[in-house]
Amino acid sequence: MGFSKRLHCLRWNSRKTGLQEAGVAVVKRKGATTRPESIGRVLLAWYARSKRDLPWRASSPDPYAVWVSEIMLQQTQVERVREFFVRFMERFPTVHDLAAAREPTVLKYWEGLGYYRRARQLHAAAKQIVHEHGGEFPRTVEGLRSLPGIGRYTAGAIGSIAFDLATPIVEANSRRVIARLVGHAAPLDGPGGDEPIWEIAAGLVPPRHPGRFNQALMDLGAMICTPKLPLCSRCPLASACVAHQTNRVAAIPAQAKRRPVKQVQETAVVLRHGESVLVERRGPGEWWEGLWDFPRGSGTAAKRGRRLGLVTYSVTHHRIECAVREQIMTRRTTPTKAQRWVKVTSLDALAMTAPGRRIARLVARSGD
DNA sequence: AAGTCGGGGAC
């Protein structure tokens, strides 16, 4: 379907749109900026003068750089990704460098960023691209989605930004922008989810500069159309925004219902022999798979040894209090397959979990 | 449709 045809289907003032069937409020006004092509023009103009200066935009549209950045940005704020991206690209400048690397090395460069499955899938996908696609990225949305770690959003992002495919994206920013723009008040985590938002996004993305348009949606959401206290007075789409025009910006999108936090108490044991400590790598099915940590348990672990401190941290609906104890060994126990005795000064070389890294600092300090 | 995966910064 051509762009103009699709435009017609999605005209906001049309009586027979899929938007109505999807339960989306229809804009009654016929203001000039309410038409999708006008939205695109206004947004692209705003983007040209207001876009954020981000390291992965310097080399774009290098598909590899776009891909790495998009994986890092999944559920992770832009400002945190910046330095990780720069370091990662210095170490793995091309998909061939990444494919040739060992997984522990890749995880080390991901340490602290979270969601480590992303790093393992990125590495696996790099090998696929090199060994099954001749080092070339798939240039279709379907091809991109077949790679591990690339879902609906990321395929749309890479496709539009790197390959100029007129395909939509919906993530935290554009979801909020579009919901407010059309006055979509239904909760986006309820029945139907954000499928209506995807349909609207598909009707908005222009045939020319789709990547810039999608990035403009995200920048607008991050800089102007923020979750709290949005800067509507500076928004280029304010005149077309249903939420703004009806004074419902604060209520849209509806808040997702949050789940209760589970309290957990556990004990970490630092077995020490001379300058070495015992660490173990998290295995399949465990949190932080592939990363190193100290032996820990939530059961009634041995409470022997000197207390080094208390490490508290939160992960996904859990709040954990971890008591850290040190036991001086007269000899090294035989490590299991997932364990290693490591010099305290060599812990830096391992990819460790964030709590494990904090425990490591406790250990290093206790030796002073 | 719901649960799971991390971490840090803003407030």
Next chain:
DNA sequence: GTCCCAGACTT
């Protein structure tokens, strides 16, 4: 403390 974040994947 709570909320938020350029989602993907499994069950």
